[in-house]
Amino acid sequence: MNLIDDIWPPVRLTIELASLSTLILLIVGTPIAWRLSRSDTWLKHVVMAVVAMPLVLPPTVLGFYLLVLLGPQGPGGALASLWGGRTLAFSFTGLVIGSVIYSLPFVVQPIHNAFRAIGERPLEAAATLRASPARTFWTVAMPLARPGFLTAAMLGFAHTVGEFGVVLMIGGNIPGQTKVLSVAIFDYVETSRWREANILAGGMAVFAFAVILTMTLLERRAARHSA
């Protein structure tokens, strides 16, 4: 089989998964981060702990619970039955749901920090200028938190690209559907196809380096601009 034809599908699937997950993460994570940055009750800390759990939870544990939830007996199965499916596990949709939960802390925390860093004052100033809370959010909070969104998007994307344990638990290894990069590498190693494993692993290493470097440079630029 042609090398490119063999390697490309998992790469494409991974990019699709990571892009879609990042988009959803930004949409879901922003209101959570905003709400958290505006409150200081005990509930806030509970929510933050829940959001941060994937940081410390073994991916297999998270994957196991997701499998139960997405499977035929769980709410995921009930949801799938709406369009005639039996389960959300072992599907692309399942992978997206899993990735969003798994990468949530990597998106919520930078956005939360960025909102916090704005401080009360610009928001108060906007309110004294007759800006409604919605207008304040869109015209003051969002633009000022922009560096945080860049970091969040990059971390969310990179982290989704790199996940392995959760994917293996809920996605399995279906070519073109759930066989993402990290699983493919594992697969190649298992079947002693070192050349392919090497190419993919090397690509991932370059990608990771590029992400970190870009982020550092962006942060430096942002720091210079606000200095």
Added chain:
Amino acid sequence: MSGVGEIACRLSGAIGGFHLDVAFQTPARGVTALFGPSGCGKTSVLRCIAGLHRIGDGDVRVSGEIWQDRATFLPTWRRPIGYVFQEASLFPHLSVRGNLLYGAPAAGARSVSFDEIVSLLGLERLVGRMPLNLSGGERQRVAIGRALLSEPRLLLMDEPLAALDRVTKDEILPFLDRLHAQLSLPILYVSHDMQEVERFADRIALLESGKVLASGPLAELQSDPALPLARAREASVSLDARVVSFDIDDGLATLHVAGGDLTFPSGRLEAGQMRRIRIGASDISLALSRPIGSTILNILPARIASATPLQTSEMLVVLRLGEQGDGEHLLARVTRRSWTLLQLAEGASIFAQIKGVSLAPR
């Protein structure tokens, strides 16, 4: 509780670890200073009036409109205020123009013109710049312009000059004078600097550890011997005086206040102008009869309204100008020995020798 054209505010409750228990009323015109030492709660009062802080038990009414009472709490963005913070607090991502127009009504619906405010505050050369590239004084001027362009019905200023150095302050003060002189907007001005208060304020609310000691017209509170203002070493009375004439040859201006005319050196003044003057308590001495052969220009008949002992050696005397004692109040500080030697008493007719009068700059 409050009529039309009045700002009435009663605030009671804890803020942080601090207890605020404040009530005052002031007309919704001119400048009312909230004056007191640092940490007396003046900024908290301003924040409560703006709705930036919600105190447990409060009543805030402005010109008959309820902003807060038991059942109502208008959020900040629904209150027709302008707020100038101690630090300019401009939006760093917007240009000066963007900042100025942030709170302004749509171009067609403006009753204050952009160009008018820009020229009032001398911002012509700044509109295209970003806040990051402005000096502290320039930023504060933009912040004032931004507040004015939102067309507030009440301007709240929280020590707008406190974070600035002396030179920058002197750069901004003339703009505030113009603001005061040209706009009819009522202003609540928080300050701990008596010089600023003497320069701008028409009325004053004196705050001390979360309470209002007194509130009323500036000169009235300055000359009340029961209040700390009159007992301070640099005590003085500020009066609004009308220019009667100006002698170009001698460089002397004569200004009229109720009960007498005062002549003193000054720059050129136009007859009919209203200017604020300041007379310090230690610049007045008393005489039983009109002294002859004195170099002092201002020797005015007055009556002693009251006298209060200060420390061991001095008396704080409140005078009223005019032979009948029906003019303006002035403060004089004299030694107790003189008081006894001259056999002075309340109601006595005397002559006030005023050594120094200073004109508030404009």
